[in-house]
Amino acid sequence: MAQDEKQILDEVTSSDYKYGFTTDIETEYAAIGLTEETVRYISAKKNEPEWLLKFRLKAFAKWQKMEQPNWAHLKIPEIDFQDIIYYAAPKKKKELESLDEVDPELLDTFNKLGISLEEQKMLSGVAVDAVIDSVSVKTTFSDTLAKHGIVFMSFSEAVQKHPDLIKQYLGKAVPMGDNFFSTLNDAVFSDGSFCYIPKGVRCPVELSTYFRINAANTGQFERTLIVADENAYVSYLEGCTAPQRDENQLHAAVVEIITMKDAEVKYSTVQNWYPGSKEGKGGIYNFVTKRGICKGDHSKISWTQVETGSAITWKYPSCILAGDNSVGEFYSVAVTNNYQQADTGSKMIHLGKNTSSTIISKGISAGHSHNSYRGLVKMGRNATNGRNFSQCDSLLLGDKCGAHTFPYIDGQNSSCVIEHEATTSKISEEQLFYCQQRGISQDSAVGLIVNGYAKEVLKQLPMEFAVEAQKLLSISLEGSVG
Amino acid sequence: MLLNIKDLHVSIHGKEILKGVNLQINKGEVHAIMGPNGTGKSTLAAAVAGKDNYEVTQGEILFNGKDIKELAPEVRAQEGIFLGFQYPVEIPGVSINNFMRTAINEIRKYHGQEAMTAAEFLKKMKEKQQLVEITSKLKNRSVNEGFSGGEKKKNEIFQMAMLEPQLAILDETDSGLDIDALKIVANGVNKLKTKDNATVVITHYQRLLDYIVPDFVHILFDGKIVMTGGKELAFELEENGYEWIKEKIKG
Numbered sequence: 128m129a130q131d132e133k134q135i136l137d138e139v140t141s142s143d144y145k146y147g148f149t150t151d152i153e154t155e156y157a158a159i160g161l162t163e164e165t166v167r168y169i170s171a172k173k174n175e176p177e178w179l180l181k182f183r184l185k186a187f188a189k190w191q192k193m194e195q196p197n198w199a200h201l202k203i204p205e206i207d208f209q210d211i212i213y214y215a216a217p218k219k220k221k222e223l224e225s226l227d228e229v230d231p232e233l234l235d236t237f238n239k240l241g242i243s244l245e246e247q248k249m250l251s252g253v254a255v256d257a258v259i260d261s262v263s264v265k266t267t268f269s270d271t272l273a274k275h276g277i278v279f280m281s282f283s284e285a286v287q288k289h290p291d292l293i294k295q296y297l298g299k300a301v302p303m304g305d306n307f308f309s310t311l312n313d314a315v316f317s318d319g320s321f322c323y324i325p326k327g328v329r330c331p332v333e334l335s336t337y338f339r340i341n342a343a344n345t346g347q348f349e350r351t352l353i354v355a356d357e358n359a360y361v362s363y364l365e366g367c368t369a370p371q372r373d374e375n376q377l378h379a380a381v382v383e384i385i386t387m388k389d390a391e392v393k394y395s396t397v398q399n400w401y402p403g404s405k406e407g408k409g410g411i412y413n414f415v416t417k418r419g420i421c422k423g424d425h426s427k428i429s430w431t432q433v434e435t436g437s438a439i440t441w442k443y444p445s446c447i448l449a450g451d452n453s454v455g456e457f458y459s460v461a462v463t464n465n466y467q468q469a470d471t472g473s474k475m476i477h478l479g480k481n482t483s484s485t486i487i488s489k490g491i492s493a494g495h496s497h498n499s500y501r502g503l504v505k506m507g508r509n510a511t512n513g514r515n516f517s518q519c520d521s522l523l524l525g526d527k528c529g530a531h532t533f534p535y536i537d538g539q540n541s542s543c544v545i546e547h548e549a550t551t552s553k554i555s556e557e558q559l560f561y562c563q564q565r566g567i568s569q570d571s572a573v574g575l576i577v578n579g580y581a582k583e584v585l586k587q588l589p590m591e592f593a594v595e596a597q598k599l600l601s602i603s604l605e606g607s608v609g
Numbered sequence: 610m611l612l613n614i615k616d617l618h619v620s621i622h623g624k625e626i627l628k629g630v631n632l633q634i635n636k637g638e639v640h641a642i643m644g645p646n647g648t649g650k651s652t653l654a655a656a657v658a659g660k661d662n663y664e665v666t667q668g669e670i671l672f673n674g675k676d677i678k679e680l681a682p683e684v685r686a687q688e689g690i691f692l693g694f695q696y697p698v699e700i701p702g703v704s705i706n707n708f709m710r711t712a713i714n715e716i717r718k719y720h721g722q723e724a725m726t727a728a729e730f731l732k733k734m735k736e737k738q739q740l741v742e743i744t745s746k747l748k749n750r751s752v753n754e755g756f757s758g759g760e761k762k763k764n765e766i767f768q769m770a771m772l773e774p775q776l777a778i779l780d781e782t783d784s785g786l787d788i789d790a791l792k793i794v795a796n797g798v799n800k801l802k803t804k805d806n807a808t809v810v811i812t813h814y815q816r817l818l819d820y821i822v823p824d825f826v827h828i829l830f831d832g833k834i835v836m837t838g839g840k841e842l843a844f845e846l847e848e849n850g851y852e853w854i855k856e857k858i859k860g
Contacts (some may be wrong), residue, residue, distance in 0.1 A: 555698075556661060557698045558698050558699075558700055560658075560660055560661065560682060560698075561694065561697070561698040561700070562683075562700070562708075562712075563659075563681065563682040563683040563686065564658050564682055564683075564686050564691075564692050564694075565686055565708070565709075565712040565768065565772065566683055566686035566687045566712045566713075566715050566716040566719070566772070567683060567711055567712050567715050568681075568683050568715060569681075569683070571711060571715060575700070575703050575707070575708065575711060576700060576703065578702070578703070579700055579701055579702025579703035579751065580701065580702055581702070582702035583702070
């Protein structure tokens with residue numbers, strides 16, 4: 128029987144990555160490699176104001192002096208930053224007025240991904256900004272949102288239409304030069320979404336950005352900036368997929384969130400970049416900086432992430448709790464299978480009084496993968512009565528994978544309470560047998576048990592997203608049990 | 610014949626536990642298997658259900674005439690074998706609703722039937738819950754998580770009612786039950802009895818058999834069925850104890 132177990136273990140992931148197709152669309156590229164010229168090229172392509180070009184050039188100069196961080200529990204093959212194309216865009220003939228003018232190939236791509244850009248079909252009431260390679264191709268619902276004074280458009284468009292807002296908030300949560308990958312993004316970011324919710328407005332629909340890498344040899348460096356003004360609320364979703372390719376592709380995004388007094392932003396991600404083949408060939412390097420700052424009192428930022436894709440993930444969505452009584456939350460499910468590696472977690476930096484934060488992290492490792500939780504909880508000197516609760520659970524499937532937990536705690540104020548709980552468990556044979564005895568196949572049983580394990584996090588997701596995420600969790604782990 | 614076990618030898622990690630069990634069960638019958646601790650009662654149940662690491666080294670398990678010993682546990686379940694666990698397993702975060710619905714639909718799929726509609730399913734849940742007198746809050750609770758011993762056993766019978774197996778093997782379902790819970794569980798089992806299904810109750814004590822009356826009583830001893838009789842055998846056993854069996858075998 129032990130032999131059987133081994134066999135099952137070795138028969139990893141029978142299901143294919145569903146989103147591995149490429150679309151044949153006319154694409155315009157920057158020359159391969161990264162020089163000051165590349166930065167200028169991107170800025171010029173976007174017709175950017177002088178101050179933004181300067182921002183990019185300054186970042187580029189800084190980046191050149193920086194070194195890639197190596198403190199994560201990851202084995203990252205050397206990346207040749209001169210062998211990457213930093214800008215690729217579907218060729219646009221002119222400004223798009225309606226959906227009829229979008230390249231049908233592109234529409235088809237998004238339909239295949241299950242994302243309808245046709246507004247009348249969007250019953251679920253989600254406004255979508257679709258970003259393919261370096262450019263936002265279509266933002267839906269813009270007009271409806273505009274009635275509420277909500278700005279939701281591609282970053283490039285916002286630079287043209289709302290330069291003051293961009294200038295005011297860009298780099299406020301992730302300062303220019305923050306870290307190696309964010310600084311690279313500062314220099315070469317191509318597009319992304321910008322969202323501004325004015326005072327007192329509750330955004331009536333879920334806002335969503337959908338990222339798709341299509342072109343080969345390109346990196347994707349999108350930039351998302353969300354600002355919720357006083358007493359505003361928005362729920363924001365992010366999804367991503369990429370074609371199946373043998374070489375690795377770099378994705379170094381930056382997401383910044385700023386909340387003013389009494390404002391709340393809920394940011395949900397379902398990350399399903401191509402994870403590489405089951406032998407560990409190809410896949411996306413997902414090196415992302417996500418940070419929010421609760422600037423105003425009583426404001427709240429909540430990150431929820433379901434991470435199943437990418438060959439390597441390096442990502443720590445964080446909250447700076449500057450305002451008094453502000454709240455930060457981080458809910459995460461990270462699945463690694465085959466040869467995937469993930470080093471992910473959160474940072475909660477408490478600065479204001481009576482600030483509280485929650486970290487719930489559920490790691491699931493299968494195959495030969497390595498899954499690490501890394502988190503920092505810091506209570507500043509003025510963070511009187513700061514509270515944190517962290518729970519980090521790891522679930523192991525099989526005996527060839529690894530789970531690691533690296534919690535850092537820095538308390539500088541004696542009135543703070545920091546709690547940390549951690550568990551590591553294996554899916555037990557007893558649980559599997561119990562399910563199977565009721566007629567449930569082994570793969571379904573794993574899906575069921577894992578979804579149950581991750582329930583605390585999944586229930587944080589908006590409804591439609593939760594269903595997708597549940598399916599994704601089951602699929603990512605098919606055939607991974609022994 | 611529903612279940613025909615012939616000369617069954619089963620080893621766990623190389624240690625032989627069952628040493629040639631023979632057992633025939635027809636539709637419409639209730640069988641009781643009794644015996645002292647560590648004689649292989651639970652091993653027999655688990656081997657029929659197909660648990661991993663229970664290696665059949667010799668013999669056959671025929672279910673409806675088909676040898677099932679190479680089949681995966683889920684396929685045996687889909688064929689109509691149900692095991693009521695002595696120690697029901699907790700599955701955190703998985704609601705009973707979701708668990709049962711997944712099970713029923715996988716079984717239906719195996720038989721080429723369409724998935725059950727949500728309305729049909731909920732109706733069935735409600736109906737079967739009454740059978741074992743459990744409250745409607747059950748369906749949203751996680752499988753066995755935080756259940757009392759009695760609730761766990763009731764939940765086993767509830768699942769049996771939902772899945773309507775041809776053969777139900779109840780492994781020490783009476784252990785840890787107070788007399789009220791025992792009556793409820795036994796009553797549930799009796800109500801589920803038809804001429805087309807069969808029940809095997811594995812028990813230590815005659816007590817359960819006051820409520821579930823068996824057609825046959827088998828005594829399992831040292832990996833073999835050493836004695837078979839009617840319900841009176843259980844009384845004899847209760848009166849004389851297992852030492853009596855040892856004597857009888859020797860003699």
